[in-house]
Structures are given as C-alpha cells and as structure tokens.
Amino acid sequence: MVAGGLLLPPVSRILLGQESKRNMSALNQSAIQEIRIALIGKGGMGTADTQTALSVEGVKLVAVCDLYDTRLEQARKQWGEHLFITKDYHEILKREDVDAVIIATPDHWHQPISIEAMKAGKHVYCEKPVIHKIKEGKALIDAQQTSGVYFQPGSQGMASLGNRKARQLVQTGIIGKINFIDGQFTGAPGELGRYPIPEDASEETIWWKRFLGKAPWHTFDPQRFFYWRNWKDYGTGIAGDLYVHVLASLHFITGAIGPEKVYTTGGIRYYTDGYRDTPDVMLGYFDYPDRNNLGAFTVQLGANYVDGISRKWGSMDFRIVGSKGTIDIGWDKVTLKMLRSIDVRELEALEKIGQGIDTPVQTSENEITFQADNNYRGGHYDHFYNFFSGIRNKSPLTADVMFAVRSAAPALLSYMSYERGEVIYWDPENLKETKKK
Numbered sequence: 001m002v003a004g005g006l007l008l009p010p011v012s013r014i015l016l017g018q019e020s021k022r023n024m025s026a027l028n029q030s031a032i033q034e035i036r037i038a039l040i041g042k043g044g045m046g047t048a049d050t051q052t053a054l055s056v057e058g059v060k061l062v063a064v065c066d067l068y069d070t071r072l073e074q075a076r077k078q079w080g081e082h083l084f085i086t087k088d089y090h091e092i093l094k095r096e097d098v099d100a101v102i103i104a105t106p107d108h109w110h111q112p113i114s115i116e117a118m119k120a121g122k123h124v125y126c127e128k129p130v131i132h133k134i135k136e137g138k139a140l141i142d143a144q145q146t147s148g149v150y151f152q153p154g155s156q157g158m159a160s161l162g163n164r165k166a167r168q169l170v171q172t173g174i175i176g177k178i179n180f181i182d183g184q185f186t187g188a189p190g191e192l193g194r195y196p197i198p199e200d201a202s203e204e205t206i207w208w209k210r211f212l213g214k215a216p217w218h219t220f221d222p223q224r225f226f227y228w229r230n231w232k233d234y235g236t237g238i239a240g241d242l243y244v245h246v247l248a249s250l251h252f253i254t255g256a257i258g259p260e261k262v263y264t265t266g267g268i269r270y271y272t273d274g275y276r277d278t279p280d281v282m283l284g285y286f287d288y289p290d291r292n293n294l295g296a297f298t299v300q301l302g303a304n305y306v307d308g309i310s311r312k313w314g315s316m317d318f319r320i321v322g323s324k325g326t327i328d329i330g331w332d333k334v335t336l337k338m339l340r341s342i343d344v345r346e347l348e349a350l351e352k353i354g355q356g357i358d359t360p361v362q363t364s365e366n367e368i369t370f371q372a373d374n375n376y377r378g379g380h381y382d383h384f385y386n387f388f389s390g391i392r393n394k395s396p397l398t399a400d401v402m403f404a405v406r407s408a409a410p411a412l413l414s415y416m417s418y419e420r421g422e423v424i425y426w427d428p429e430n431l432k433e434t435k436k437k
Contacts, residue, residue: 033392038063038098040089040113042071045127046104049154050079052380053102053125056388062097065089067207068225070200087207089113093120100391103127104154106234108215111136118147123391125384127154128248129240129408130401134416137405137431144401152387152397153404155248157315159386160331160379161357161372166320167253168350169336170294175322177295178254183246183318184301185238188308192273197222223275230276232415237278238303239264239414245315246301247286248407249329252398253320254294257406258428259286260437264417270306280305284414295322301414331379332357332372341365405431 035058039050042064053059063084064075072085084095092098093116100123103113107129114126130153131137144151157163170178201222208220215233218224228234229241250256266282286299301314320327325338334357336342347360347368356373363369383399390397397403409431417424427434 034058034060035388035391036060036062036097036099037102038065038092038095038100039075039102039104040065040092041103041105041109041127042066042075043104045154046102047078048380049102049104049125049127049384053384053388054079055377055381056384058392059388063092063095065092067211068201069205070198087210090116093117093122098122100125100150100387106211106228107236107240108132108234109213111140112213114140114151115143118143118149118151121147121149123150123387125152125154125387126404128244128404129153129236129411130404131408131412132236132240134409134412134431134433137409141401141405150387150391150397151401151404152383152390152399153248153407154383155245155399155404155407156380156383157245157331158248158252158379158399159383161353161355161376161382162329162331162334163249163252163379164353165334165357165370166327166329168353169327169334170253170320170322172350173294174325174336174346175320175327175338176324177290178297178320178322179295180297180321181246181250181299181318182301182321183243183299183314184310184312185242185303185314186307186310186312187305189270189306192271193275195223195227195275197226201226227275230271230278232278235278236412237415237418238266238280238282238305239284239301239411239418240408242303242314243284243301243414244408244411246299246318247410248399248403249315249318250299250320251403251407253329254288255292256288256428257291258431259288259299259410259413259426260428261287261423261425262410262413262417263423264414265421266418278415279418282414282418284417286410286414332376334370336368336370338366342368344368 037053039046054061061079065086066072067087075085076083101117103126110126111131114124117124203220206225211225224231264284266279268279269281271280281304284301288297290296316331318329328335344360344362352358355376357370360368413424413426425434425436
C-alpha cells in the first residue's frame with residue numbers, strides 16, 4: 001500500500017500543481033500585476049530565459065544589458081526599438097521602471113551582480129550556479145534576507161511536472177528507501193582547434209575589461225568571451241554547468257539539503273587543443289545522509305563531451321533507485337518500475353497535480369508511465385511562472401536563495417574535489433567544509 005504523511009519542507013501550492021493551469025487562466029485579470037524585467041547577459045541562455053519569461057502573462061521587457069554590441073542590436077530587432085540598451089549593468093539597476101532582472105552572465109558575475117541588484121531593490125532570477133566559489137554563498141544569502149526581494153535560481157527542471165510527480169511518488173514510500181540516484185550527460189565530440197567567432201568580435205565591440213571583472217587578467221581573447229564555460233576563471237566546469245540541474249531536482253524531490261561527502265575524477269581527454277582548462281570527461285559521486293526517513297543514498301553524476309552514441313541528458317532523464325523499485329524522471333514523463341505488481345488504484349488515489357501527469361498508464365504488470373498532456377509548456381515556463389507568482393502574491397518560493405546555494409554547493413565541491421584529487425567532506429546545514437567523521 002502507498003504510505004503517505006512523510007515530512008518534507010513545505011512547497012508552494014502552485015509548484016505542487018494544487019493550483020491548476022485552468023485556475024490560473026481564470027484569475028481575475030485586474031489582479032495581474034505587470035512585472036517589468038531587464039535582461040543582463042544576452043547569450044543563448046539569457047535569450048531563452050527572456051523568451052520564456054515573456055510568455056508568462058503580464059511580463060514586459062524594458063531593458064537589456066550585454067557587453068557585445070551586436071547582441072544589443074539583436075535585442076532591439078528581436079524585442080522592439082523601445083528597449084533601453086546598455087553595456088553597463090549599473091545603468092539597469094538605476095532604472096525605476098525595472099522590477100526584476102534576469103542574470104544570465106558568465107558564472108563569475110552571478111553573485112556580485114545579484115547582490116547589487118537586490119540592494120537596488122530588484123527581484124532576481126539568476127542562472128545557475130548562483131555562486132562561482134563556495135565562499136560567495138553567505139553574502140548572497142545575507143543580501144536576500146536583508147533586502148527582502150525575491151531570488152530564484154535558473155534550475156528550471158525542478159519545477160517540471162515530471163519532478164513534481166516524482167516528488168509525490170517518493171514521498172509515498174512506494175519505491176522504498178532510496179539508495180542510489182544516477183544522471184549522465186553526453187555529447188558528441190566536435191572538431192579540434194579554434195571555435196567559431198563572429199567576424200565583428202573585437203575590443204571595440206566587446207567590453208573586455210568588464211567581462212574579466214575580478215578574474216585574473218588576460219589579454220583580449222574572444223575564445224574566452226564566447227566559450228567562457230571552458231575556463232575555470234569564468235565558469236564552473238561540467239559540474240556547475242550540468243550537475244547542478246540534477247542536484248536541484250533531487251533536492252526538491254527528496255527534501256535533501258546536500259551531501260556529506262563528495263569525490264570527483266576526470267580530465268581533459270579529447271579537447272587537448274588548449275582552448276579549455278576544465279575537463280571534458282567527469283565522474284562525480286555524492287553521499288547523502290538519510291533525511292526525512294527516505295534513506296541514505298549515493299548520487300552518481302557523469303558527463304562525457306566525447307560520447308555521441310549514448311545520447312543522455314541527465315537534467316531531463318535521471319533515475320532514482322529504491323529498495324522496492326525505480327523512478328525514471330523526465331520533464332514531462334515519469335516511469336515507475338516495481339519489484340511487485342502494481343495496483344493502479346493506489347496511484348489514482350494520490351492528490352492531483354494536473355495536466356495529464358496524474359493518469360497512470362500500465363505498460364506491464366510491474367511498470368507504470370505518467371505522461372503530461374501534449375500542450376504542456378514545460379519546466380522552463382513553470383519555473384518562471386512560480387517566480388512571477390511569488391512576486392505578485394508575496395508567497396514563498398520553493399527555489400529560494402537558500403535552495404539555490406545548497407544545490408550549487410555540491411556542484412562546486414565536485415569541481416574542487418577534481419582539482420584537489422581528494423574527497424571533500426561537507427556540512428550542508430552550515431554550508432562549510434568539515435573533517436572526515
């Protein structure tokens with residue numbers, strides 16, 4: 001039988017699906033407060049974030065900041081000539097017509113711009129990981145708590161229907177105590193050598209000094225500007241770029257706050273052409289203590305940028321293993337596999353989330369699939385909807401600043417472990433390194 005009543009941190013009703021999209025569309029139109037946003041960092045992710053944010057009713061883009069002239073020109077062509085555009089994010093933060101900012105810069109700028117934005121009274125949606133170094137976490141948390149504005153990390157998968165259904169199933173105890181979680185990321189190798197750079201990229205069109213910020217000085221190099229994820233001075237490697245997605249999702253699903261032990265290995269196996277100093281192959285292991293009586297478990301996260309065959313993308317396809325079964329989790333689909341035969345009535349009795357994800361489809365005696373409706377808009381939309389709803393309704397965010405730092409920390413610890421070549425022991429409650437127990 002399904003056993004309910006497990007104690008996990010409170011989650012907003014909207015995120016759990018207890019307020020359906022039908023109810024959302026029926027809200028009193030006069031209650032929809034217009035939220036004016038600005039984008040800081042119009043790269044690929046910043047552009048995608050803004051497009052999704054604008055698909056939420058009552059959101060208006062008023063300004064864009066980027067260090068590259070061409071991107072600013074593209075912003076006006078894409079979103080309108082009315083936009084205020086600038087290379088200096090301080091100009092954005094001074095504007096009274098900006099309620100919230102999307103920060104989609106290189107990782108080393110996430111924390112400082114976020115802090116300045118919160119001090120200026122702006123709500124912040126910051127791409128993950130929200131910190132570049134572990135030591136940056138406390139100041140970020142303090143800034144949010146002092147300012148009282150809303151802060152949400154860009155770990156959008158955690159808000160998806162798949163994650164919400166997985167959380168519900170895990171809480172019932174249907175798969176028993178959790179012991180293992182696995183997520184893998186793979187990508188086909190590209191050509192070695194310099195990567196494509198726009199013809200107009202130069203020190204005249206790119207504000208190089210601002211890009212560097214407090215990172216070590218380096219002469220102008222467009223490879224570093226456009227492919228900053230390859231360099232530890234500006235990015236956080238595979239772990240900060242990819243692992244953090246699964247970490248945020250599993251924290252949401254299980255109520256975990258962090259591992260007690262982290263070990264990572266890997267290296268630059270293929271891209272030895274000098275255009276990166278972070279690994280292209282990594283394997284990370286994270287030992288989580290039992291919390292909420294769900295079981296102590298080990299997380300295995302791997303990434304291989306030289307594997308075009310496996311076609312895995314962990315943030316949208318990872319597995320939770322329990323003593324009685326497994327759950328395979330995607331943004332719009334969840335598959336439950338059990339040791340015993342499954343009584344569909346047990347699953348139909350669960351509280352409804354909506355949008356098709358509650359309907360169990362029995363594919364075999366021991367396997368059930370839950371699939372979202374075809375018109376489901378995805379976790380990215382859900383995540384932004386939650387952010388703006390929190391601002392409008394003055395309701396708590398599930399993915400708040402503490403959640404953001406606690407899900408970023410294991411990813412940064414993973415990279416630190418790789419660099420040191422040793423196990424790192426961690427106190428997730430107090431966000432600090434500790435000694436072996």
